[in-house]
Amino acid sequence: MGTITLSVPDELKRRMSQVDWVDWSSVARKAFSERLRDIKELELRKKIAEISEIPEDDTREVRKELAEDVVRSIEDTIKSGKTVTLHEFNKWCEEL
Numbered sequence: 001m002g003t004i005t006l007s008v009p010d011e012l013k014r015r016m017s018q019v020d021w022v023d024w025s026s027v028a029r030k031a032f033s034e035r036l037r038d039i040k041e042l043e044l045r046k047k048i049a050e051i052s053e054i055p056e057d058d059t060r061e062v063r064k065e066l067a068e069d070v071v072r073s074i075e076d077t078i079k080s081g082k083t084v085t086l087h088e089f090n091k092w093c094e095e096l
Contacts, residue, residue: 037080044073 006028008016016024047070 040073041077044070044077047073 016022047066051066051070
């Protein structure tokens with residue numbers, strides 16, 4: 001397993017030390033994993049937005065590659081069981 005060093009404010013470290021029964025490394029690993037999953041989902045949503053802006057008669061290779069990436073990402077998302085609500089998707093679209 002890889003090792004990283006993480007700096008936190010002194011007050012946070014003091015408070016974490018007071019709760020010695022928590023495996024803080026596990027908490028950090030879970031947070032990192034969740035953030036990476038969120039980033040992957042964001043990349044998928046951006047690809048979907050890119051595809052939706054490409055005209056149907058556009059036959060450039062990039063459209064095919066993007067479509068294949070989206071299909072793979074959607075399949076991965078379905079397998080993971082995580083779903084996105086319409087509200088979350090609309091909010092993401094507004095941020096673009």
